[in-house]
Amino acid sequence: MKLALLGSTGMMGKAVLSAALVRGHDVTHLVRSAKAAGSGARVVVGDALDPKAIRETLKGADAVIQCLGVGGMGDGKPNNLVPEATRLIVEDMKAQGMRRLVCASNIGVPGSGALFFRWVLVPLFARKLLPILDAKIKMEAILRASNLDWTAVRLAALNEKPARNKLKVSPQGRTTGYTITTADAAAFMLDIIEKKQFAAKAVAISN
Numbered sequence: 001m002k003l004a005l006l007g008s009t010g011m012m013g014k015a016v017l018s019a020a021l022v023r024g025h026d027v028t029h030l031v032r033s034a035k036a037a038g039s040g041a042r043v044v045v046g047d048a049l050d051p052k053a054i055r056e057t058l059k060g061a062d063a064v065i066q067c068l069g070v071g072g073m074g075d076g077k078p079n080n081l082v083p084e085a086t087r088l089i090v091e092d093m094k095a096q097g098m099r100r101l102v103c104a105s106n107i108g109v110p111g112s113g114a115l116f117f118r119w120v121l122v123p124l125f126a127r128k129l130l131p132i133l134d135a136k137i138k139m140e141a142i143l144r145a146s147n148l149d150w151t152a153v154r155l156a157a158l159n160e161k162p163a164r165n166k167l168k169v170s171p172q173g174r175t176t177g178y179t180i181t182t183a184d185a186a187a188f189m190l191d192i193i194e195k196k197q198f199a200a201k202a203v204a205i206s207n
């Protein structure tokens with residue numbers, strides 16, 4: 001399958017890129033620096049807020065995977081990167097007649113279940129996450145309004161331990177845990193594209 005990937009140098013995107021290549025997908029990914037490109041996939045150098053870079057990255061793709069982020073927990077300030085880039089991706093997909101879009105989101109957005117996480121742990125111990133959650137709320141609203149076959153994958157806290165091949169998956173956000181390996185999350189994102197699952201849904205995943 002032809003896949004377009006954004007955020008391929010981040011913790012989540014790196015895992016998606018390597019898993020996609022192992023599965024034999026034909027990947028085009030957007031990087032901000034050519035030095036970060038690696039090998040095995042087609043590379044577009046540019047910025048996710050540049051419509052031309054989005055167009056070049058998405059051209060001819062069967063599905064798009066968006067794993068953009070503001071660098072770990074960010075700086076605690078509002079940041080529009082993810083919703084704005086998602087808006088550009090959606091516009092370009094519509095213009096090119098594409099349908100399938102999978103985006104990284106976060107456990108902790110309303111409706112993702114983990115109420116203790118959202119209303120106790122984040123406000124008390126991880127306030128920097130609040131603008132990231134706000135950005136994901138905006139992103140998910142853009143997806144819902146898009147009429148595309150989108151999926152928002154609400155990720156628990158990522159780690160780079162070996163895959164456990166055991167997932168808790170919940171479109172209602174119930175019974176989710178607090179962590180997930182990037183390998184398991186990447187496998188889930190690719191599986192739902194290959195098997196055409198969870199279209200028009202936000203789904204929480206954890207180990």
Ligand SMILES: NC(=O)c1ccc[n+]([C@@H]2O[C@H](COP(=O)([O-])OP(=O)(O)OC[C@H]3O[C@@H](n4cnc5c(N)ncnc54)[C@H](OP(=O)(O)O)[C@@H]3O)[C@@H](O)[C@H]2O)c1
Pocket residue numbers: 006007008009010011012013030031032033036046047048049067068069070071072081082104105106107132155156157158159
């Ligand atoms: N990490 C976690 O524990 C966790 C948990 C739940 C959900 N999530 C969500 O999952 C997503 C990915 O997380 P992550 O930890 O992998 O993020 P990350 O390590 O911060 O990676 C962010 C990626 O976005 C790219 N990027 C940022 N600004 C860009 C721009 N203007 N143009 C093009 N590329 C740009 C970065 O490229 P550069 O290398 O050029 O900076 C990098 O590839 C985020 O939305 C995050 O909120 C993460």
